[in-house]
Amino acid sequence: MKKLMAANWKMYKTRAEAKATAEELVSRIKGKLPEDREVVIAAPYTALATVGAVLEGNAGCSLSAENLYPAEQGAFTGEISPAMLKDVGCTYALAGHSERRSIIGETDELVGEKVAFGLANGLSMILCIGETIDERKAGEVQKVIDRQLEAGLKDVPADFVPETVVVAYEPVWAIGTGEVAGEDEIVEAHGFVRKKLENIFPEKASEIRILYGGSVKPGNCAQIIALDNVDGVLVGGASLEGESFSQIALA
Numbered sequence: 001m002k003k004l005m006a007a008n009w010k011m012y013k014t015r016a017e018a019k020a021t022a023e024e025l026v027s028r029i030k031g032k033l034p035e036d037r038e039v040v041i042a043a044p045y046t047a048l049a050t051v052g053a054v055l056e057g058n059a060g061c062s063l064s065a066e067n068l069y070p071a072e073q074g075a076f077t078g079e080i081s082p083a084m085l086k087d088v089g090c091t092y093a094l095a096g097h098s099e100r101r102s103i104i105g106e107t108d109e110l111v112g113e114k115v116a117f118g119l120a121n122g123l124s125m126i127l128c129i130g131e132t133i134d135e136r137k138a139g140e141v142q143k144v145i146d147r148q149l150e151a152g153l154k155d156v157p158a159d160f161v162p163e164t165v166v167v168a169y170e171p172v173w174a175i176g177t178g179e180v181a182g183e184d185e186i187v188e189a190h191g192f193v194r195k196k197l198e199n200i201f202p203e204k205a206s207e208i209r210i211l212y213g214g215s216v217k218p219g220n221c222a223q224i225i226a227l228d229n230v231d232g233v234l235v236g237g238a239s240l241e242g243e244s245f246s247q248i249a250l251a
């Protein structure tokens with residue numbers, strides 16, 4: 001199982017800025033990326049083709065979208081389909097990032113539709129889950145994870161390829177705050193995710209990668225990915241610079 005080192009650029013970077021960052025990243029990891037690593041960049045829609053062109057031909061590097069809409073085409077102003085994403089070189093897409101849940105108002109059910117539709121249309125899907133600080137204080141971490149996994153994976157077909165489904169645990173209170181979940185908190189949450197996956201997909205759960213996200217930096221990445229059931233990271237702020245994300249990718 002390859003460790004998945006994923007960058008989520010969010011609403012940052014013009015095409016020129018995206019190209020420069022991707023080029024710097026590739027120059028720093030080229031020929032150095034271990035065989036057990038995969039690097040994924042989730043870029044804004046406008047920069048996907050530009051970043052894809054830089055990543056093309058570089059072993060171990062893949063392009064991702066930050067979102068998709070669960071329809072082939074239609075009157076969905078402002079949305080984008082899996083076919084459109086594949087057309088610019090995407091092989092991955094995110095679904096259910098906490099910012100889309102909290103700011104855009106996406107429901108667990110819609111997130112599940114996106115996961116299933118993306119998979120059905122040839123994309124690998126990264127399902128983001130995680131609790132808010134209020135939910136953690138209320139002792140509802142496992143309740144939230146359970147609910148989001150149930151809905152997010154509800155319509156995944158039984159014959160799916162395990163490598164195409166990734167779960168990213170991102171405690172909302174640790175995203176962009178500088179706060180990082182403690183090792184015990186990460187191990188406990190990821191252990192619960194693994195057990196839940198074993199209930200849903202008994203024969204494939206061990207092959208599904210579970211990522212940690214939330215203020216991951218070059219200085220803490222190696223320590224985080226060494227923990228049980230941590231199969232990679234989903235990185236926000238520290239992925240915006242080629243130098244810092246290259247250190248994470250090679251950690």
